[in-house]
Amino acid sequence: xxxDALLAAVQRTVPEAVAVAxxxxxxLLVPAAAVDGLMLRLRDETELAFAxxxxxxxxxxxxMPGAEPGIAVGWWLExxxxxxxxxxxxxxxxxxxxxxxxAALWPVAxxxxxxxxxxxxxxxxxxxDLRRLLLPEDWEGHPLRKDYAYPVxxxxxxHARDGQRFAAPPAAKPKPGGA
Amino acid sequence: xxxxxxxxxxxxxxxxxxxxxxxxxxxxLFYLLFATACCGIELMQxxxxxxxxxxxxxxxRATPRQADLMIIAGTITHKMASRVRTLWEQMTEPRWVVxxxxxxxxxxxxxxxxxxxxxxxxxxxxxxVYIPGCPPRPEALIxxxxxxxxxxxxxxxxxxxxxxxxxxxxxxxxxxxxPGKA
Amino acid sequence: xxxERMILNMGPHHPATHGVLRLEVETDGxxxxxxxxxxxxxxxxxxxxxxxxEWAQFVPYTDRVDYVCAMNANHAYVxxxxxxxxxxxxxxxxxxxxxEAIRVLVAELNRISSHLIAVGAMAMDIGAYTPFLHAIAQxxxxxxxxxxxxxxxxxxxxxTVGGVAFDLHAGAEEQIAAFLGELEREMVRxxxxxxxxxxxxxRCAGVAVVGAAEAVAWGLxxxxxxxxxxxxxxxxxxxxxxxxxxxxxxPVGEAYAGARGRVGDxxxxxxxxxxxxxxxxxxxxxVLGLLPPPAAKADDPVGGFQADATKALRAPPAGEVRVxxxxxxxxxxxxxxxxxGRQPWRVRVRTxxxxxxxxxxxxxxxVFLADVVAIIxxxxxxxxxxxx
Ligand code: SF4
Numbered sequence: 001x002x003x004d005a006l007l008a009a010v011q012r013t014v015p016e017a018v019a020v021a022x023x024x025x026x027x028l029l030v031p032a033a034a035v036d037g038l039m040l041r042l043r044d045e046t047e048l049a050f051a052x053x054x055x056x057x058x059x060x061x062x063x064m065p066g067a068e069p070g071i072a073v074g075w076w077l078e079x080x081x082x083x084x085x086x087x088x089x090x091x092x093x094x095x096x097x098x099x100x101x102x103a104a105l106w107p108v109a110x111x112x113x114x115x116x117x118x119x120x121x122x123x124x125x126x127x128x129d130l131r132r133l134l135l136p137e138d139w140e141g142h143p144l145r146k147d148y149a150y151p152v153x154x155x156x157x158x159h160a161r162d163g164q165r166f167a168a169p170p171a172a173k174p175k176p177g178g179a
Numbered sequence: 180x181x182x183x184x185x186x187x188x189x190x191x192x193x194x195x196x197x198x199x200x201x202x203x204x205x206x207x208l209f210y211l212l213f214a215t216a217c218c219g220i221e222l223m224q225x226x227x228x229x230x231x232x233x234x235x236x237x238x239x240r241a242t243p244r245q246a247d248l249m250i251i252a253g254t255i256t257h258k259m260a261s262r263v264r265t266l267w268e269q270m271t272e273p274r275w276v277v278x279x280x281x282x283x284x285x286x287x288x289x290x291x292x293x294x295x296x297x298x299x300x301x302x303x304x305x306x307x308v309y310i311p312g313c314p315p316r317p318e319a320l321i322x323x324x325x326x327x328x329x330x331x332x333x334x335x336x337x338x339x340x341x342x343x344x345x346x347x348x349x350x351x352x353x354x355x356x357x358p359g360k361a
Numbered sequence: 362x363x364x365e366r367m368i369l370n371m372g373p374h375h376p377a378t379h380g381v382l383r384l385e386v387e388t389d390g391x392x393x394x395x396x397x398x399x400x401x402x403x404x405x406x407x408x409x410x411x412x413x414x415e416w417a418q419f420v421p422y423t424d425r426v427d428y429v430c431a432m433n434a435n436h437a438y439v440x441x442x443x444x445x446x447x448x449x450x451x452x453x454x455x456x457x458x459x460x461e462a463i464r465v466l467v468a469e470l471n472r473i474s475s476h477l478i479a480v481g482a483m484a485m486d487i488g489a490y491t492p493f494l495h496a497i498a499q500x501x502x503x504x505x506x507x508x509x510x511x512x513x514x515x516x517x518x519x520x521t522v523g524g525v526a527f528d529l530h531a532g533a534e535e536q537i538a539a540f541l542g543e544l545e546r547e548m549v550r551x552x553x554x555x556x557x558x559x560x561x562x563x564r565c566a567g568v569a570v571v572g573a574a575e576a577v578a579w580g581l582x583x584x585x586x587x588x589x590x591x592x593x594x595x596x597x598x599x600x601x602x603x604x605x606x607x608x609x610x611x612p613v614g615e616a617y618a619g620a621r622g623r624v625g626d627x628x629x630x631x632x633x634x635x636x637x638x639x640x641x642x643x644x645x646x647x648v649l650g651l652l653p654p655p656a657a658k659a660d661d662p663v664g665g666f667q668a669d670a671t672k673a674l675r676a677p678p679a680g681e682v683r684v685x686x687x688x689x690x691x692x693x694x695x696x697x698x699x700x701x702g703r704q705p706w707r708v709r710v711r712t713x714x715x716x717x718x719x720x721x722x723x724x725x726x727x728v729f730l731a732d733v734v735a736i737i738x739x740x741x742x743x744x745x746x747x748x749x
Contacts, residue, residue: 023681024444024447054694076683080577107720111718135258136257154260158302159257216380216428216745217424221514223497256401258404262373288425295404
């Protein structure tokens, strides 16, 4: 299937999707509420057979020219059988963004969803274990947000290179020159 | 070490105990196999057949309890920092730290732009020798070790017992109870 | 028999986890009952840095996304930027053919040295230290080549948007050809030492079998996927650079370990990597055969090595691209979002190790504790790819 035929086929399966061209890339924008049902159809429709989730990520749209403030979350699906790919996208509000989890369909999504939750603060409803993945549990904020403020200190260790040094125990490192 | 007195019988050698100990320590710097990032690959290759640090008496140890030297090879993140400190505390005295590469020295390429990288491992443990480079060549690492050996040679053992480590305010949250902690 | 469960903490400092991976292993006697991987100890916020530097400045950071195969990581990123620039005729670059060939050349060389570390480290995890030294010795030869080429042994920053930073040095082709011959001889020795070793084979045979459907559902890629018998290689199936002109053979797992072996076990993943080393040797010879002679001008469309991208990178087209490449550890794909400015809006890198690592919690329960390190080694997990 060439790219146009594929998009048409996907849109037949997922009528609520809108094809969007963004420079060299193309994706299907879907309403967030539709994600829950549509992913299953994409995976199991024999004509499409998107058995692999190749990537799941997101980014902040705050301040992006020509975009409403929000969070974009995308799924990149691939069919090893038909050797074709599709990109699915939703736009979520920046306040309490939430979308359905697909971890039950593609197990690898479990970690990617935790990563997006960690870095962007998107809540994946139905995820069995939504915790931070990369940053420690007590980290503040979601770093990939455009308005993220860098930490001043973490657990008492300053973030900036400010000359703060750990002092050696005096007896362990005696003054040189004894020999 | 001290000189040999011709008046002494064969096999008797006069030296200060400290010198003898330092001589032993200097030639058997067992290092902790501690590699977090890119510099760790160079550390591995330094231990490999071409550079072969074994010939300097440097044998990698998997556990900090058997190591004299900790080579911080790679980026230390805030998440990792407390573990580095724990490992360092588990090493027996006298213990030495070599900071290998820009990341361990100061955060390196990640010092300004990153939110999660510790800007210099010397914020959590004391460092003896800093080696520049990203990554330093194996020769640079060996050179750093040679500098460290000078320090080891000057180390005085007897009569000096270590006291409790000094703790930066707040930096010890993870480390149980220190005398320094309220 | 079931006794009391014990929690064992492996890492983040553990010599066999290949970096700073932490596993919370729940054991029932000698058998692993559950595993909770904990990652992020090397999370260096590379994706965020991508939003704060200019397009060309990000190349050195791609080295650090995967330092074991920095050339391949460079390759993925520059291809992605070039795909973005190609959208607008005003910014499209004419990449010299020689540059494209050199890129494939160094990428394959780096694949060899990366796989050498992988198989050497796997043997070391299983308890054989010597093979690792043999692998490192060969890796040093590749490092020498790269050092002569670009001045660095590990983090090369060699590819640029538009080509490569330097042309091949004088005598590079002979040096490479000599290395390939030596490597082939060394691989025979290596196979005698490790691959044919009964203990090594028995430790790996039938351990941690990943079926084809399972591998696909977990998004595995690269040698891990091919070890499960799925013949999928982007160099052949979605060629980029000059791979389309090369005849890429794709070795897959075939239960190489004999009677106890199963398709997709640790031994298959190991053997696939060895076969890929030999395949890379073949590809490099082919590339050397079709390398155009150098031209006087750096941006000559055939014999040059670098097209000037300075102007194009000041105002790239807006939009997004996703470019996939076959790195030694599987699919390395960059997603770039551009608003037409001098800096990316978003840089995302998807790596093969991430999915392999995500699978650990699923794969390890039920195996013997002693096999855990062998399995991590066979998946060739490199932590900077996972944490980024
Ligand atoms: S100093 Fe450079 S090579 Fe070493 S860990 Fe840091 S980024 Fe990697």
